[in-house]
Structures are given as structure tokens and as C-alpha cells.
Amino acid sequence: MSSTSLNKKQCELTWDRLPAEIRLLIFKALMQDGCTLARLATVSREWQTELERYNFARIKLTPSRLVDFSWMVHRNRALVSYIWFCLELDNYDCTKCAPTTNSFSITDTDHCPITTAFQILFSVLSTWDLNGDLILDISIYSPSDSEHWFKYLTFMPDTLGGGGGIEQMILDKASHDPQHGWVAGFRHSAPSLTAIRKVFHGVMEEGPFDSEQSEYQWWDQLPSVPAVTSLLLRQQNRRRWKPDSLAHMFARFPRLQEVHYEPWREWDALQRDTDRRYRYLFESIRRFNNNLKRLVVFENFNQQYPTVMQRFQFGEDVYQCDSIRNPAPAVSRMIALASLKLEHLAASFIVDASHFFEIEPSWEWPNLISLVLTSKVLTPDDNPIDIGAMLQAAAAAAMKMPQLETMEIWNGRKGLAALFKYQAFRDIQEARITWRGTWKLTIEPSIIQAWEAVVHRHDGWRFNLVEERLDEAAIKSHGDAIHDLMLSSEVIRPVSLQQIQIEQKALEGVKTV
Numbered sequence: 001m002s003s004t005s006l007n008k009k010q011c012e013l014t015w016d017r018l019p020a021e022i023r024l025l026i027f028k029a030l031m032q033d034g035c036t037l038a039r040l041a042t043v044s045r046e047w048q049t050e051l052e053r054y055n056f057a058r059i060k061l062t063p064s065r066l067v068d069f070s071w072m073v074h075r076n077r078a079l080v081s082y083i084w085f086c087l088e089l090d091n092y093d094c095t096k097c098a099p100t101t102n103s104f105s106i107t108d109t110d111h112c113p114i115t116t117a118f119q120i121l122f123s124v125l126s127t128w129d130l131n132g133d134l135i136l137d138i139s140i141y142s143p144s145d146s147e148h149w150f151k152y153l154t155f156m157p158d159t160l161g162g163g164g165g166i167e168q169m170i171l172d173k174a175s176h177d178p179q180h181g182w183v184a185g186f187r188h189s190a191p192s193l194t195a196i197r198k199v200f201h202g203v204m205e206e207g208p209f210d211s212e213q214s215e216y217q218w219w220d221q222l223p224s225v226p227a228v229t230s231l232l233l234r235q236q237n238r239r240r241w242k243p244d245s246l247a248h249m250f251a252r253f254p255r256l257q258e259v260h261y262e263p264w265r266e267w268d269a270l271q272r273d274t275d276r277r278y279r280y281l282f283e284s285i286r287r288f289n290n291n292l293k294r295l296v297v298f299e300n301f302n303q304q305y306p307t308v309m310q311r312f313q314f315g316e317d318v319y320q321c322d323s324i325r326n327p328a329p330a331v332s333r334m335i336a337l338a339s340l341k342l343e344h345l346a347a348s349f350i351v352d353a354s355h356f357f358e359i360e361p362s363w364e365w366p367n368l369i370s371l372v373l374t375s376k377v378l379t380p381d382d383n384p385i386d387i388g389a390m391l392q393a394a395a396a397a398a399m400k401m402p403q404l405e406t407m408e409i410w411n412g413r414k415g416l417a418a419l420f421k422y423q424a425f426r427d428i429q430e431a432r433i434t435w436r437g438t439w440k441l442t443i444e445p446s447i448i449q450a451w452e453a454v455v456h457r458h459d460g461w462r463f464n465l466v467e468e469r470l471d472e473a474a475i476k477s478h479g480d481a482i483h484d485l486m487l488s489s490e491v492i493r494p495v496s497l498q499q500i501q502i503e504q505k506a507l508e509g510v511k512t513v
Contacts, residue, residue, distance in 0.1 A: 061084065061085050066117060066120045069120075070127075078131050081133065084137045085136060085137065087140045088143060090142065092144045114204060119222065125227050125228065130255070133230060134229055135229070136232070137234070141237065145238070148195070152502060153238075155236055200238050200267065202241075205242075212244065216244065235298065235300040235496045240263070243263075244281065251284065254291070255291055256289050256291060256292055257294065259294070259296070261296070262496055263297075264301065265301045267306065286334075286340075294343060296344075296490060296491065298348045299348065300349075300500070303477070306323045324413075332352055333355060335350070336357075339365065339368065342368060343367050344368075345372070346373075352374065352375050354375055354377055357397045359396075359400070363400060365404075366403070369403050370404075371401070372487065374409070375390060375409055375410075384442065392446060394422075395447075396450070398422065406422070408487055408489060415438070415472045416475060417481035418438065418441070419435070430462045431454070431463050432465075433464070434466045437470060439472075440467070470484050470485075476508065479504060480501065
């Protein structure tokens with residue numbers, strides 16, 4: 001026996017004798033080290049098995065790898081639980097980062113049409129066995145988006161990274177670039193309207209279809225993909241999907257159980273048209289996604305963008321942009337209807353709880369366990385009568401939710417954070433109302449009585465009221481509000497919240513005038 005073979009055999013014997021807990025710690029250390037793990041699979045059969053389980057669990061997929069994707073995962077596709085589908089658009093230079101014309105087209109990526117990329121992806125995934133759960137995370141962006149005006153943008157998979165390292169990377173990029181408004185690490189001037197429109201342009205808005213109807217027909221002819229059970233469309237995608245298109249996309253996932261949708265609000269007069277399209281999307285979800293259990297919708301925003309949009313005129317168009325989003329009652333109502341079969345719903349800023357709780361007598365939520373909504377009336381300047389009416393309507397709705405464990409109604413922006421929370425603790429037979437905010441809410445006896453009626457459905461339960469005050473100076477954005485309010489239910493993906501807070505820190509030195 002050669003010395004090489006002998007050493008390898010001794011190494012395997014030594015590895016096998018290690019306790020399972022120690023071996024697991026070694027694997028975790030290797031996986032967190034950032035080194036290339038593929039060559040370590042040759043150490044032993046166990047190493048190969050464990051490392052393949054790690055390597056194939058989460059896959060980043062780009063259009064250039066689509067052709068070989070089926071071959072690459074053929075033997076290990078049962079191990080795949082998460083696919084980050086990255087449609088990286090073409091790079092662009094300074095002549096196109098704030099174009100003077102409507103040259104925003106994003107039809108192609110890596111010289112591969114978006115339609116071709118989706119056709120191949122759906123064709124491959126349509127053949128997968130229905131083993132376990134599969135998360136599909138779709139991102140559409142250009143690497144150049146973070147090289148010009150928006151240096152704080154990050155494009156990451158759905159995992160939390162090291163916040164400090166990311167912030168340092170942004171600071172390095174933004175150290176000094178006066179051409180794009182960055183001076184000595186701070187954004188000295190705001191981007192133009194056209195620069196904002198560039199990164200918020202619509203997906204497939206300028207092709208390849210002759211009409212919206214032909215686009216919808218194209219989605220409808222894609223293969224059905226039963227393997228996908230969760231879909232992520234995160235806020236790092238500033239490129240806009242038409243809600244109508246998403247309705248047709250979602251219909252191709254018959255086993256869809258969970259959706260996390262984080263669109264951005266509109267910055268001009270298009271909001272009314274987008275709200276109309278939202279109604280179509282949530283009506284479609286209600287009718288066709290019958291297996292859906294969890295729906296999380298977070299309409300993101302940046303409080304500085306409306307100021308920019310109000311200052312600019314583009315051609316003959318004068319843009320009007322409300323500083324605070326006014327949710328459309330019809331959208332809130334449609335999301336309420338879509339939630340009747342759900343177990344978990346979180347809808348932030350796209351709805352208002354005051355509209356959501358305008359319910360019909362026949363509505364019931366037999367399976368709903370948690371509900372999270374925002375309401376713009378939760379401000380210290382609003383009429384206390386309106387706040388009380390909304391919270392009493394919430395209690396009336398809770399009476400129709402027999403499985404309800406948590407209801408949270410909140411609001412947040414710079415200098416403002418507010419949360420009204422109802423919790424039912426079945427194990428200790430206690431219900432609790434919590435008010436947490438940057439201002440004190442006087443909870444009137446009528447509100448207490450309405451929620452006591454909810455608690456009295458459970459004989460012998462205790463009822464407690466907790467009030468906590470937050471420092472408004474610490475709330476720099478809605479991201480800080482989410483963090484400090486300590487919401488029980490997830491309203492946004494953790495990595496998205498991290499990105500919002502990083503963006504706000506990068507913009508704290510901005511000058512907009």
C-alpha cells in the first residue's frame with residue numbers, strides 16, 4: 001500500500017471517530033469561511049454528501065447558466081430548496097444613467113431576452129418532482145444601478161449578510177463622485193427625475209409584445225410549475241412588474257403556498273392606474289391560488305423621492321406626487337377578500353386598516369392566525385375619533401377570526417412609529433393589548449370594551465394592557481420603525497429591512513435643495 005493511500009485511510013478513520021456534533025461544527029466552519037468547497041468533496045463519501053447538500057440547497061441562477069441548468073442539478077435536484085433567479089440587465093454608462101429621452105428599455109439581459117429566460121426556466125422546473133418545498137426568488141436589476149446615482153443599492157440573495165461589511169462597501173463606492181451627487185462619502189444632491197425613472201422602469205414595458213393582452217397570453221402558455229411553493233419578489237427590485245403580469249405568472253404555480261411581494265410605490269400620477277392593476281392581481285390570487293396560506297405584501301418607499309418628483313417636469317408632463325401614500329379603499333377591500341382563506345396576511349402601506357375592516361356581514365376568516373396591517377390614521381395629529389373607530393372595527397373583525405393569535409396595526413416613517421397589537425396566548429390563557437409608539441395614545445373605554453368582547457370568547461382568560469414609549473429621534477425611516485416596534489409577524493424579508501436601513505444611513509447627509 002502506498003504512503004498516500006495509507007495517509008488517506010488514516011484520515012478517514014480519524015474523521016469517522018469524531019463525534020457527530022464535532023463533525024457538524026467543522027462543516028459549519030468550512031461553509032462560513034467563504035472558501036471554495038467543491039474540492040473538499042473528495043475527502044470522503046460523507047464529505048461529498050454533506051457538501052452537496054449545502055452546495056445545492058441554495059442556487060443562484062443567471063440566464064447564461066440556464067442552458068446547462070437541468071444537467072447541472074439532474075442528480076441533486078431533490079436537494080434544491082431555493083433558487084435565486086437573477087436577470088442581470090446590461091451594464092450602462094453615464095450617458096444612460098439619467099437619460100434625456102425615454103430610453104429606459106430593459107427587454108434584454110446578457111443578450112438573452114427576458115421572455116426566453118422565463119421560457120427555459122419554467123420548462124425546466126415543470127419537470128421537477130413534487131418533493132418538499134421550493135422557493136423561487138426573482139430579481140431584475142443592472143449591476144450599473146449601484147454605480148451612478150444610487151450607490152447604496154445592494155443586490156443580494158435572501159439571506160442576511162454582514163451589515164457592517166456592506167455599509168463599508170457602500171462608503172468606499174460613494175467616497176467622492178460629484179458627477180453623481182456624492183461628495184466626501186455623502187450624497188450632496190438628489191438624482192434627477194430621469195435617473196429615478198431609469199431604475200424604476202417597467203419590466204417589458206417597451207417590448208417585445210405588441211399589446212398587454214399578447215403578453216398575458218404569453219404568460220398563460222408557459223408550462224405549469226407545481227414544484228414552486230414559495231415566491232419572492234423583493235424590494236431590491238426597483239424595476240417594476242405590472243401587477244397584471246404577476247397575476248398571470250402566479251397562475252403558473254398551482255401549489256403556491258407563500259408569496260412575499262415587495263413593490264415600490266409610484267412616484268407620479270401613475271398610482272391610480274397601478275391601484276387598478278393591484279385589484280386585478282389580488283382578485284386573481286383569490287380565485288386561482290387556492291393553496292396559498294401566507295401572503296406578505298410590503299409597498300416600499302423613500303421619503304425623499306416625492307420631493308424630487310415634485311420639483312421636475314419631464315417634457316410636457318408635470319408630475320404630482322403625494323408625500324404620503326394614500327391607499328385606495330378598493331385595493332384594501334380586494335386584499336381583505338383574498339385573505340378570507342389565508343392563515344397569515346401582512347399588508348403594509350398598500351392598504352389602510354380603516355378600509356380593510358369595512359367588512360361584509362358574511363365575511364369569515366376561519367383559518368387566519370396572524371394579521372398585520374398599516375394605517376395612516378395612527379399619527380399623533382390625526383383625529384382620535386377616527387383612531388378609535390378603526391380599532392373598534394378591528395375588534396369586530398377579530399370576532400370573525402376564531403384562530404387569531406396576533407393582530408398588529410402599525411405605522412412608520414421618519415420620526416414616527418406606532419403599533420397597536422392584540423395577542424392571544426392560548427397556553428397561559430391570556431390576551432394582551434400592547435401600545436408601542438413615539439407618542440401616547442389614549443385608549444378610550446369603548447376600545448377596551450370592544451377588545452374585551454374578543455377575549456370573552458375564551459372563558460376564564462386574563463386581559464392585560466401594556467404601553468411602551470419609543471424615542472422619535474431614533475426613527476430615521478420606516479425601516480427603523482419596523483425594527484423598534486418589534487413586530488411579532490414578518491412584514492418584510494429580513495434582508496430587505498437591512499437594505500432599507502443601509503440606504504437610509506447612506507442618505508442621512510443628503511442635501512435636496
